[in-house]
Amino acid sequence: MRTVDQEQHFFCHNKTDVAWEKMSLLRKINRVLLVLLIFMVYLILYSRMHRAPPAPSHTDIRAESGVVGGAVGGAVAEMAEAEEDILVVICAAEERMGAAMTTINSIRSNTEANVFFYIVTLHDTVAYVRQYIEKTELKDIRFKILEFNPKVLKGRVRPDSSRPELLHPHTCLRKALLPLRRAIYLDDDVIVQGDIQDLYNTKLKPGHPAAFASDCDLPSEVVRTMGMQTTYMGFLDYRKLEVRELGINPSDCSFNPGVFVADIETWKRQKITKHLETWMQQNFKNNLYSSAMSGGVATPPMLIVFHGKFTTLDPIWHVGHLGWSPDTQYSEASLNEAQLLHWSGRFKPWDYPCVHMELWEKWYVPDPSRRFTLVRPNS
Template sequence: MLPFRLYAAVLFVLSISLLFPPFCIGIRSFPTRAIDGGDAFELASAAWARFSEAPDYRNGADCAVSMNKEMVSSCDPSLVHIAMTLDSEYLRGSVAAVHSVLKHASCPENVFFHFIAAEFDPASPRVLTQLVRSTFPSLNFKVYIFREDTVINLISSSIRQALENPLNYARNYLGDILGRCVDRVIYLDSDVLVVDDIHKLWNISLSGSRVIGAPEYCHANFTKYFTDGFWSDPVLSRVFSSRKPCYFNTGVMVMDLVRWRQGNYRKRIENWMELQRKRRIYDLGSLPPFLLVFAGNVEAIDHRWNQHGLGGDNVRGSCRSLHPGPVSLLHWSGKGKPWVRLESKNPCPLDHLWEPYDLYKPLRHYNAAKFQALSSISGSTLIGFSSYLS
């Protein structure tokens, strides 16, 4: 016989979820280890938490065996290391991106994900960790907390508010956030799909003393990424006098973290951001400081690894077509995101290429998941629910 307080809590949660379905419990199942009442309530009430479990992608016979068969380490140099941000707003995109990497990897068990979560995201880093684990039970990953106050005082206004999100700047701090044992990483934005073997990108060499590799676009009008005030200042514009700068998109980068740390590139980027706060020298968000430091000294990677701009421009958004040539990675950079346009029943043609990787569960599958999740919560957690609601 359930205690009256516990019984009342169950009835209350069920009745509220039936009256207001968008706030129902919405993940496939909770992690097997115990979670406290606050985290359980966060998982239960979050509309963004509805994801199906991904297929179980396993290595083939030809894959190299990890150095440690029993426990995969975030330091293992034999693995492919990928860094991505993880937040509630772009979670649907991040999950699809991870799914695409695993689906097309020749050795999916040899991939390690380093997720960077914001300290004050509506979904706590712990809950995001549990959600990733329930969606990808066999995934090798670690979640790091990014302290937004690290960069908040360096961010200037941009042409689009989303570009001012502190988590956009987490890539500047990968050398500090990730353990010093991680020598190399692929950074990927949350709005990408990888449709080729990620090991091919990982195996690209960074020649000479180059710190990053990325597809370059030298036909683009490079001057538009900085203000007239920047170009008219002979001291500032001289930064490009000894190199031929080309535009590159920072949403896909291969990064040598040893050289990054040795060259103190985090501080070099911060110096430009500090100048931007005093004198407006660019209008976009986190991209221009990277261009100021690295443009003209980037390992040029084949364009197939960043078919970018599929989200349209940063103000209006628009439907774009693919660039000529083969495709290994699709990138919905720009204002429009495929999950938003699909949800609003107004997709662009290329958004349908993203759809098969989407693991988000529609509302019609909600009720079954709700009762399954409730049945997996311990009695002490439900009492926590009652305490929260009282």
């Protein structure tokens, strides 16, 4: 006869097994692909070191290229390789498809630069991505769809039943083309009000593989409501010896991984991806940071690996945490000056309640299939 603890362990263990077997559930989890994509970008960048593709049977990602109504395949690959192209990587989760398309539309509408989008999604969502693009004003964008296979996630993260939607942080990608010297990653809860060319041209300090937005640069009223979530203490478990041995001051300012510019050569030279993988494995073994405490397992390894060696983005290129509270309003001046707005947090601009929804909705492209709809007070 099992004890209560044994019953709970048995239940959680079997619940986890079922979750891995039913990978279709990933399509119903709002945040999973956002977390996946952060680490996907790391490995795409790292893949530049591995020119030879793996055997097809081991492919974790499949690329489908296109300029809707125009060339596909090799022609698109050639365009993506142009030095003047700005590569933007973004995720397109099924339940947040309208969000990703809004981000894309805000970028294309505010620049004359040549932008090439890498759009990452699951197999069952590829057709949805294409339809959204083909049947809307986005039909002129240049893009490549990266089809992600979530089965490779099994065994790479420690289950945490308190926040199951944040448990999918990492996988190994062995096949992707990224020949450019740098790339931009954006979460799908972002709109770009400025020229993406300016963000792309961010000058990184010598030896810095990436530029992030420091949480020290948040407005004071936002910092007060966020508490420890603006410092390393809010993400790492300082009760663990491995964390304390890092020598990182727990009051050091954290940074936001939802927007960053990466220098590929420096990233490769410093073996950033290998270090990130190491810390993911360490957490799997020793549970160095809980997803409940840190809001997911994507940010902490980045905070560790990039501590002291990232360039800080100009604050106007990341006015963030607009989704932290449905009540905290930003000043009109700061919103107008902002080149990029980020609704990081639980309260998203396509949902309700949320602050400053009208700024996001300005770039919203309605879903031609009507699967993605806005939630508003009168809806």
